[in-house]
Amino acid sequence: MIKVDNVSMRFNLGNDKVNTLKEYFIKLVKRQIKRDEFWALKDISFQVNPGEVLGLVGINGAGKSTLLKIVAGVMKPTKGSVCVDGAVAPMIELGAGFDPELTAKENVFLNGAILGYSKKFLQSKYDEIVDFSELAPFMDVSVRNFSSGMVARLAFSIATLVAPDVLLVDEILSVGDAPFRVKSEQKMMGMINGGTTVMFVSHSADAVEKICNRVLWVDHGAMRQIGPVGEVLGAYKEFCDR
Amino acid sequence: MNFVKSLKVFKRYAYLLQQLVARDFKVKYKRSVLGVLWSVLNPLFTMIILNVVFSTLFGMGNGGTYAKEIVDYPVYLLTGIVLFNYFSEATNLSLGAVVGNFNLITKVYMPKYIFPFSKVLSSALNLLFSMVALYMIVIVRVLQHHVGFHWTNVLLPYDLICIVIFAIGMGMLLSALTVFFRDMFYIYGVVLTAWMYLTPIMYPIGMIQNSKLPYAKALLFVMKLNPLYHYVNYARQVVLIGTVPSFATHLICMAFSLLMLGIGILFFRSKQDKFIYYI
Numbered sequence: 251m252i253k254v255d256n257v258s259m260r261f262n263l264g265n266d267k268v269n270t271l272k273e274y275f276i277k278l279v280k281r282q283i284k285r286d287e288f289w290a291l292k293d294i295s296f297q298v299n300p301g302e303v304l305g306l307v308g309i310n311g312a313g314k315s316t317l318l319k320i321v322a323g324v325m326k327p328t329k330g331s332v333c334v335d336g337a338v339a340p341m342i343e344l345g346a347g348f349d350p351e352l353t354a355k356e357n358v359f360l361n362g363a364i365l366g367y368s369k370k371f372l373q374s375k376y377d378e379i380v381d382f383s384e385l386a387p388f389m390d391v392s393v394r395n396f397s398s399g400m401v402a403r404l405a406f407s408i409a410t411l412v413a414p415d416v417l418l419v420d421e422i423l424s425v426g427d428a429p430f431r432v433k434s435e436q437k438m439m440g441m442i443n444g445g446t447t448v449m450f451v452s453h454s455a456d457a458v459e460k461i462c463n464r465v466l467w468v469d470h471g472a473m474r475q476i477g478p479v480g481e482v483l484g485a486y487k488e489f490c491d492r
Numbered sequence: 493m494n495f496v497k498s499l500k501v502f503k504r505y506a507y508l509l510q511q512l513v514a515r516d517f518k519v520k521y522k523r524s525v526l527g528v529l530w531s532v533l534n535p536l537f538t539m540i541i542l543n544v545v546f547s548t549l550f551g552m553g554n555g556g557t558y559a560k561e562i563v564d565y566p567v568y569l570l571t572g573i574v575l576f577n578y579f580s581e582a583t584n585l586s587l588g589a590v591v592g593n594f595n596l597i598t599k600v601y602m603p604k605y606i607f608p609f610s611k612v613l614s615s616a617l618n619l620l621f622s623m624v625a626l627y628m629i630v631i632v633r634v635l636q637h638h639v640g641f642h643w644t645n646v647l648l649p650y651d652l653i654c655i656v657i658f659a660i661g662m663g664m665l666l667s668a669l670t671v672f673f674r675d676m677f678y679i680y681g682v683v684l685t686a687w688m689y690l691t692p693i694m695y696p697i698g699m700i701q702n703s704k705l706p707y708a709k710a711l712l713f714v715m716k717l718n719p720l721y722h723y724v725n726y727a728r729q730v731v732l733i734g735t736v737p738s739f740a741t742h743l744i745c746m747a748f749s750l751l752m753l754g755i756g757i758l759f760f761r762s763k764q765d766k767f768i769y770y771i
Contacts (some may be wrong), residue, residue: 262769270675323601326765343599351519360515363508364600 252298252321252416252447257330259291259316259471290316291327292472300335303448305462305479307455307486313471314451318342318418321449336415336447339365341422345405350394354385354404357393361408375411382437383407384430399426403434410437417441417448455483501603508602512610517617531621532628535577539570539629546694554638558696563732564639567630571727572693574622575651579659579720580684582615586663587670587680594771604764605757608663616656623652630731642734651726654745658719661752664760671763671770691720719748 291313298304306314319325321332322340347364348357358379362372380386383403393401402425425434442448442461452458458465458479465482467474469489475482521527543566546552553565562568586608590597593607634641670676692700692715700712715721722745729737 271673272675274673319598324598325768340600346599347596349515349519351522352515356515356518360511363505363511364596364602366504366508366602368504369507369510 251300251333251335252304252449253333254294254296254317254321255331255333257291257294257317257320257327257332258289259313259320259325260328261288261290290471291320291468292470294330294468294473296466296473296476298447298449300447301445302464303442303450303462305458305465306449306451306468307453307458307465307483308468308474309490312468314468315342315420317468318420318449318451321416322418334416337412338416338418339409339412339414340418341409342418342420344409344422344425345401348393348401348405351392353390353392354396355389357404358408361405362411365409367411379404379407379411382410382433399430402426403430406434410434410441413441413444414446417446419448420451421453455487459483505603505606509606509610509613512606513613513617516610516614531618532624535574535622536625536628539573539625542569542573543629552694557702558698561696561698564633567633567639567732568696568728569694570626570629571731572691572724574619574626575655575724575727576688576691576693576720578615578619578622579655579662580688581618582612582656582659583662583666584680584684585611585615586659587666587676589663590667590767591670591674598768598771604767605664605760608667608760609660612656612659612663615659616652619652619656639732640734642730644730644734644736647730647736648727650742651723651730651745654726654749655720655723657749658723658752661749661754661756664756665752668760668763668767671767687718687720690715690718691724693724719745719752722748 294317296304306317308314316325318340319342320327321334322338322342323332323334324340324342345361347361349360352360355376358376359369359372363369380389383406385400385404388396388400393404396404406422406425419438422438425431439461442450448461450458450462462479464477465479465486466476467482467486475485521530524530526533546569547565552569554562589607589611590604596602597604597607630639630641633639666676666680697712697715700708700715703711705711722741726737726741726745729735729741
């Protein structure tokens, strides 16, 4: 279950960020220390029940990914609170922390550790990762020499190792070439349909329609509408076409 | 309650810590012919060069007014340098550890202190290799009858543990500060240079005690507030002179370490949620 209560998130916009002492003093003297505030999220509240799949739609920069990151625990909200029950698997960015100098095998363990898996667990699942990614002949090659498709396959295979209680997906349903796309999409669907609680960000109305039970439309950081898939998607589509 | 939770998180990410240290080590010597051997050769060559420069060019040798304190100049110099270089490397690397891993920090949850921590530990691994090089030189000097080999060497690990804890605290403080003020990258370089000369690495302490400078007393006082002074002294007592440092010395060394660790943890913890605003 995911429970989001009155969450607001404030960023200080880049141009007013003070990064050096000199800048700080100059701006202090010039009385320019004002905060150019930007509220990426404003007063968001909703709940995702166990086993439910909530779709998130909205235009670029609406705050969808920020919301996912807050639920994932990467960011703390400026105001409000988030409560998540169970193990969270964020599929926000695949292959975060891959080191190009290391071999694929070494990266499996490094990336797995970054995702919080134990050594024992990774060792027991290693063959499964290699099998799924179909990269067996290249496991001792530096990732630097991999094509981007190969990197995506490897990352996907590590990220989808466990069946988590809560799955956060940002636009990643499938990766790689056509045959691998089918396989990876099947795996994703298997995870989603297996009773997992899911938050799913996508710009593809088809995908949202296919897998979500409910949809939340976020616009300029605020909740525009939440409700049944057809209703919210219809309103969002109308808004986009306008 | 909170403490137990933090311990649990740490336990979960201990493997990540191990992976990050291993990564630093593997990447460092990738594609070099001699590989790991450089970990010993590098400090060994540096030591030999420093030794030649200071002993011959600057005329700092055995004998003279400070013979009793120095015992054997090469060993005196190198114990100081090995420890200071460790501290300098560990803190310099952890200074940029949070800033350098922003792309990870904004995407995946993990305890953020793991980045400066891993850098201090990677450097500690290098310190062990430098120790091998140091002892190679010590053994040569022992065989040449310039210095004795004392049983007190077994106490050295205590000193190393103290300095590692001190570096962890310092690393956490610096890595968090750097997020807010990138000037730290440049300021700290200067600080380290001053710090090096405030630590009796190349010169004997007696030189300052006997100095006629009007501010010599103040300088000596400042020096004793410098934790590295105590760590370096400890190492020299057990390696060079062969006496067991006093109980008070043990306490002072550990107190400095734990104090710095406490400051580092408190500062880091109070600031870590604000990091993402300063990307």
